[in-house]
Amino acid sequence: MSDQLTVSIGPHLKSRKTTKGIMWAVTLALVPAGAAGVYIFGPNALYAIAASVISAVATEARVLAVRKKDPGAIWDGSAALTGLLLAYNLPPGSPLWLPAAGSFFAIAVGKQVFGGLGHNIFNPALAGRAFLMISWPVYMTTWSAPRWAADAVSGATPLAIIKNKEFAAMHNASYWDLFVGNRGGCIGEVCVAALVIGAIYLFVRGYISWHIPLSYIATVALTSWIFNGHGGLFTGDALFFVMAGGLVLGAFFMATDYVTSPLAARGKIIFGVGCGLLTFVIRKFAGYPEGVSYSILIMNALTPLIDRYAFPKWFGWVRKK
Amino acid sequence: MSYKFYGGVHPACSKTLTNDRPVKKTFIPKKVILPLSQHTGLPAEPVVEAGEKVLVGQLIAKHSGYISSSVHASIGGKVSSISYSPTPSHPRALSIKIEAQDGEDQELITQKHPDISQLSKECLLSVIRDAGIVGLGGAAFPTYVKLSPPKGKSIDTVIINGAECEPYLTCDQRVMIEKAAEVLNGLEIIMKVGGARNAYIAIEDNKLSAAYAMERALEKSIVHSPQSTVKIVTLKTKYPQGAEKQVIKAITNREVPAGGLPADIGCVVQNVGTAFAIYEAVYLGKPLIERVVTLTGSAIKEPMNISVRIGTLISDLVGAAGGLKGQAAKVIVGGPMMGISQYTLDVPVVKGTSGVLFLSKADCPDYEESVCIRCGACLDACPMGLVPTTLMYLVKNGNYEAARDSGVANCFECGACSYECPAKIPLVDYMKFGKAKL
Numbered sequence: 001m002s003d004q005l006t007v008s009i010g011p012h013l014k015s016r017k018t019t020k021g022i023m024w025a026v027t028l029a030l031v032p033a034g035a036a037g038v039y040i041f042g043p044n045a046l047y048a049i050a051a052s053v054i055s056a057v058a059t060e061a062r063v064l065a066v067r068k069k070d071p072g073a074i075w076d077g078s079a080a081l082t083g084l085l086l087a088y089n090l091p092p093g094s095p096l097w098l099p100a101a102g103s104f105f106a107i108a109v110g111k112q113v114f115g116g117l118g119h120n121i122f123n124p125a126l127a128g129r130a131f132l133m134i135s136w137p138v139y140m141t142t143w144s145a146p147r148w149a150a151d152a153v154s155g156a157t158p159l160a161i162i163k164n165k166e167f168a169a170m171h172n173a174s175y176w177d178l179f180v181g182n183r184g185g186c187i188g189e190v191c192v193a194a195l196v197i198g199a200i201y202l203f204v205r206g207y208i209s210w211h212i213p214l215s216y217i218a219t220v221a222l223t224s225w226i227f228n229g230h231g232g233l234f235t236g237d238a239l240f241f242v243m244a245g246g247l248v249l250g251a252f253f254m255a256t257d258y259v260t261s262p263l264a265a266r267g268k269i270i271f272g273v274g275c276g277l278l279t280f281v282i283r284k285f286a287g288y289p290e291g292v293s294y295s296i297l298i299m300n301a302l303t304p305l306i307d308r309y310a311f312p313k314w315f316g317w318v319r320k321k
Numbered sequence: 322m323s324y325k326f327y328g329g330v331h332p333a334c335s336k337t338l339t340n341d342r343p344v345k346k347t348f349i350p351k352k353v354i355l356p357l358s359q360h361t362g363l364p365a366e367p368v369v370e371a372g373e374k375v376l377v378g379q380l381i382a383k384h385s386g387y388i389s390s391s392v393h394a395s396i397g398g399k400v401s402s403i404s405y406s407p408t409p410s411h412p413r414a415l416s417i418k419i420e421a422q423d424g425e426d427q428e429l430i431t432q433k434h435p436d437i438s439q440l441s442k443e444c445l446l447s448v449i450r451d452a453g454i455v456g457l458g459g460a461a462f463p464t465y466v467k468l469s470p471p472k473g474k475s476i477d478t479v480i481i482n483g484a485e486c487e488p489y490l491t492c493d494q495r496v497m498i499e500k501a502a503e504v505l506n507g508l509e510i511i512m513k514v515g516g517a518r519n520a521y522i523a524i525e526d527n528k529l530s531a532a533y534a535m536e537r538a539l540e541k542s543i544v545h546s547p548q549s550t551v552k553i554v555t556l557k558t559k560y561p562q563g564a565e566k567q568v569i570k571a572i573t574n575r576e577v578p579a580g581g582l583p584a585d586i587g588c589v590v591q592n593v594g595t596a597f598a599i600y601e602a603v604y605l606g607k608p609l610i611e612r613v614v615t616l617t618g619s620a621i622k623e624p625m626n627i628s629v630r631i632g633t634l635i636s637d638l639v640g641a642a643g644g645l646k647g648q649a650a651k652v653i654v655g656g657p658m659m660g661i662s663q664y665t666l667d668v669p670v671v672k673g674t675s676g677v678l679f680l681s682k683a684d685c686p687d688y689e690e691s692v693c694i695r696c697g698a699c700l701d702a703c704p705m706g707l708v709p710t711t712l713m714y715l716v717k718n719g720n721y722e723a724a725r726d727s728g729v730a731n732c733f734e735c736g737a738c739s740y741e742c743p744a745k746i747p748l749v750d751y752m753k754f755g756k757a758k759l
Contacts, residue, residue, distance in 0.1 A: 005665075006651050009750050011658040011736035012678075012685045013332050013488065017698070017743040019691050076691070118692040118744075209697075258696040263708060265700075312706040314728050315327065315566060316579040 019117075022207055022258075023077030029198035030084055030253060036181055036191030041092035042147045045187045049087040052099035056083025059107040069116065078117050082106050085125035088188020088249060089293065090132070093144040098136060102128040122300045123260045126293045133293075143184040157185045158244040160289040178243040189246040199252040208256045211268035212275075216251040217242055219276020228284055247279065250292035260300040267303075267310035274299045324574040326567040328704035329559040330737045332488050332658065334527055338617045338624040340491040344499055345627040347611055348641050349427045353395050353632030355381065356408045356416040359671040360455040361462045362388030367417060373400045377429045378608050381417050384450065390463045390672075391453040395610040395630035396421050409654035409661055409668050416669070419632070431605040437510070445514050445603060452602035453609045453672075457594035458482060458493075458563070459655055461673035464595055468514045470584035476515035477587040480572055481508055481522045481596050483531060484556060484563030487656025490676040492613040493593045495626045497524070497531035500597050501538030505551075507596030509542075510603050512549060515589050520551045521572050522593075527558040560658060561735040565590045567704050579731050594675070615676035616642045619684055620649035629670050635677055636666040651685055653678040658736045688745035699738035699748055705731045709738035709748040716755035729755040 038046045060079035064071050083103045090099055106128025114120040133140050143157055158178065177183055181191030189195075202208045221238040229235030242248070255261060255275050262271050275295045282291025358364035365382035375381060375394040382392040398421035405413045421427065440448075450465035470476055481504065485493040497504060504522075512520055524532045535553050542551075556562050556571050566577045568590060575586040583589055591599075594612060601607040610631055617624040622643035629638065635652070639645060653660040654674055670677070699709035707728050715724040729752055738748040 004648065004650075005663065006685075006687075007662045007664045008651075009747060009753070010653075010660055010662070011332075011740045011749070012651060012653055012660065012662065012680065013657045013740060014685075014688055014745060015330070015332070015741050015743075017741070018688070018745070019694055019743045022694075022696065022743055116692070118694045258694045261695075263695060263697045263700055263710065307711075311708050311711075311727075312327070312700055312703075314579050314707065314731055315570075315705040316576045316581065316731075317706070318578045 020076045023081050025205055025207055026202065026253070027077055027081050027084060029201045030081075030088065030188065032194035032197050033088065033188045033191055033249065034084070036194040037088070037092065037187035040146045040181050040190055041144060041187060045092040047096055048090055048092065048094055048099045048187060049084065051096040052087035052090070052103045053080050053083035055100040055103035056080060056086070056107050059104045060112070063108055063112040064116075067112065067116070073117070076117065079107055082111065082124045082128075085188075085254060086128045089125065089129045089186050089246065091140065091143050092187050093142060094139050098132060098139055102132040105131040118259055120259055121303075122297055123254055123257050126254060126297050126300075129293050130297060145184045146182055157289065158183055158240070159283065175239055175243065178240070186246060186249075189249040192243050192248050195248045195252060202252070208252065209265070209268065211265050212255045212261060212272040213251040215269045215272030216255055216275045216279075217247065219273045220247055220279050223277065223280035228280070241283070245283070245290045246292040250296055251275075254293075255296050255299070260303060262303050262306045262310060264307070264311050266312070267306045270306050270310055271299050271303065274302065323554055323556050323571050325557075326570040326704055327706055328702050328737060329561065329567075330702050330740050331558075332560055332740060334558070335488045336491050336494070336527070338489070339615050339626055340494055340528070342491075342495075342625050344492075344495050344613050345625055347628040347630065348633060348638065349396060349630060350421075350633045350637045352418065352420045352634070352637075353630060354406055354416045354418050354634065354669040355392050355395065355632040356406075356411075356414045356669065356671060357382050357392060358411075358414055359392065359408075359461060359631070359673065360390040361460060362386065362390070362466075364415065365389060365392045367403055369400050369417065371400050371402050374398070375400060375419060377427055378610055380451075380608075384453075384463070388463055388466050390455050391451060391608075392417070393453055393608040393610050394419055395632045396427055397425050398422055407665060407668050408671060409663065409674060429607060429610065431607045433604065437603060440603075442514055442516075445510055448603050449514070449599055452598070452607070454595065454598050454602055455609070455672050456592055457598060457612055457672065457675065458592035459659065459673050459675055461671070464591065464599070467589060467591070468511065470515070470589075471582075474584045475587060476517045476584060476589050477519060478573060478589075479508065479511050479515055479517045479520040480568060480588060480590045481511075481520065481593055482563055482565075482568055482590050483522060483524045483528070483535075483593040484568055485528065486525060486558070486560045486563040487658055487660075487675075488560075489617050489678055490615050490656050491617070492615045492626055492675050494528045494531045496593050496597055496613055497528075498534045501534045502542065503600045504535070504593050504596045505538055505542045506604060507598070507600035508551065510599050511589070511591055511596060517589070518549045520549065522551070522553045523563075523568050523572055524553065524555055525558045525562055526555045529555065560737060560740075561704055564704065564733060564735060566733075579728070609672060612670075612672065612674070614638075614670055614674055616679075617676060618649070618679035618681070620646055620679035620681045622646045631672055632669045634667055634669055635663070638670070638677065639666060639679075645679060647681060649679045650682040651678070651680045653680065657685075658740065659734065690746055691744045693744055693746060696743060698741045698743060702737040702741040704735060704737060705733065707732060709752065710746075712755060713746060713748050713751040716751040716758075721755060721758045724755045725759055730759060732756065
């Protein structure tokens with residue numbers, strides 16, 4: 001019988017957690033937000049999501065074939081997740097070639113050029129979004145209001161309205177509207193309630209830690225409260241700035257992307273605070289009304305640097321005298 | 322009252338197979354293989370020759386050098402050869418083989434030692450050394466070396482390690498339940514030799530029956546006196562709670578400095594089995610010729626805890642446990658986390674063997690390794706605060722200098738990182754390789 005024994009190095013037990021399982025769990029956690037988006041903006045949102053996911057998976061399959069990698073890797077869920085996240089970052093009324101092109105760029109250039117899963121520097125979905133933003137800015141900023149609103153075509157996002165100092169136009173978007181998604185915005189970012197449900201699921205499963213989302217959101221809330229008010233310091237509407245844009249989607253689902261965020265807890269907090277500060281700076285001073293995606297991309301670039309200096313303390317570490 | 326250590330993982334305990342099975346009477350084989358190096362340090366030097374007759378408990382190989390340990394005949398009979406044979410950790414190790422003659426009495430005649438309180442520290446230490454006692458938790462470090470701290474260091478705290486954090490194993494738990502008073506006697510000797518005034522008995526909270534047994538024995542024991550305090554501490558069930566540095570941290574909140582020894586912070590940790598062996602050596606004059614081993618896993622008919630003569634072949638033990646059930650995919654000596662999988666059953670139980678696991682394919686499925694997705698699970702799992710994934714890349718690329726600077730030497734190979742990795746990367750293999758390259 002001894003010729004049938006398996007010899008391997010321990011540990012001989014392994015946890016059940018797998019890469020594939022994590023990817024599909026995140027995808028599952030994003031379903032409520034997508035469903036809410038489709039409910040709010042109508043079937044166009046669903047078509048956009050489908051186009052994005054199909055394009056992402058098809059691109060992944062094609063590039064894997066070209067790179068002579070295992071074609072089965074498309075089922076690890078990472079490509080579908082990228083496509084889904086990209087679609088969530090698009091305006092609901094966009095033509096279908098837009099998400100398709102964005103997903104192609106996200107997978108081919110954002111991910112596979114760097115070496116595929118685990119090696120990309122930038123969050124692929126956000127890289128795809130940045131590409132679309134530069135290439136077709138008009139499509140990317142043509143918002144539609146919820147399908148039941150009167151002016152369903154030109155419904156600007158709450159942050160854009162604030163940016164243009166049309167604050168008066170905003171007073172009818174209550175916190176509740178922001179929370180449930182009764183407002184203009186990207187497909188996946190509008191319904192904060194649905195995003196929070198997904199995020200709680202990921203927390204309970206232990207797939208994301210609190211470090212990045214909490215430090216990110218707290219930084220945005222704090223800076224907005226201090227500097228972003230109309231009546232001087234400490235008059236900003238923190239809750240509004242947390243819920244109005246893509247912050248909740250970004251903080252829970254995109255800044256927490258394993259591959260492109262720091263490894264250690266300390267690094268994650270630095271990353272989150274950095275994202276928060278950049279988001280605030282872009283929202284307040286830059287030409288764009290929203291800064292979540294660019295701030296995450298900038299912090300992605302800094303991740304190797306953060307990892308170099310923010311690592312856990314060794315057990316029994318003593319300062320050399 | 323217990324502190325936390327950073328990291329750790331929570332594998333399924335799987336201890337219910339054997340945790341309520343009393344230790345079976347000593348299994349006496351017809352033949353034993355006694356490797357000369359069953360411990361950390363230099364191999365022992367044989368003092369018998371092939372063809373010589375030996376008695377149970379007779380010294381057959383003497384410790385050589387400072388860190389070494391003696392080996393005693395575990396059965397009476399004839400030394401058939403001194404030759405190379407496989408052991409659980411080496412494919413070829415010089416071993417003394419003894420074959421028993423029919424009808425020979427295999428009981429060791431032990432005699433009660435007069436009065437322990439009369440024996441000096443040095444005398445006790447030499448008894449422990451001559452009995453060939455090593456750490457029975459698995460590392461098999463010679464106990465007398467551990468109990469004689471380097472000059473300028475003193476020991477104030479003794480920790481009896483009954484954490485037994487490895488899944489499946491229950492031998493320490495059974496020893497605590499069945500031999501609680503003896504373990505306390507052993508502890509008393511350790512405290513006397515080390516000069517310590519505080520002692521703790523560390524038990525994970527999934528073994529409360531053992532904690533209860535120890536508590537009851539402690540009430541009757543004289544070890545707890547105005548001069549010394551002994552406390553039983555239940556620790557959270559978490560792997561590797563029983564690792565030396567982690568158990569010290571969990572109990573005393575002291576951290577052994579990186580690269581240092583427990584003695585640097587005044588602690589010494591001894592496994593419960595070791596404490597029991599010390600008791601036997603000092604009180605009964607019995608050298609280390611047998612130990613409790615857990616035979617378990619879903620591929621063995623009768624999982625059990627059994628007292629086994631050192632040197633017994635695992636193939637003989639399989640017979641004692643009713644044979645195998647179905648197909649064993651892996652036979653592991655030690656626990657499932659740090660144990661060594663075997664390619665043959667003709668290896669002996671050595672002093673450090675705490676269990677033999679017979680796992681079926683379903684218990685240890687093969688996973689396909691995929692690329693690191695930088696999830697950071699290994700950082701959260703590493704009890705030493707290392708960054709296994711970074712070390713893995715450094716070692717993979719042959720960048721051993723950088724791996725050393727990133728602390729690869731601090732890794733004690735618990736395997737928590739490999740356990741937790743969702744990409745199923747054998748991280749601990751890279752750590753081992755990197756350490757070997759330093």
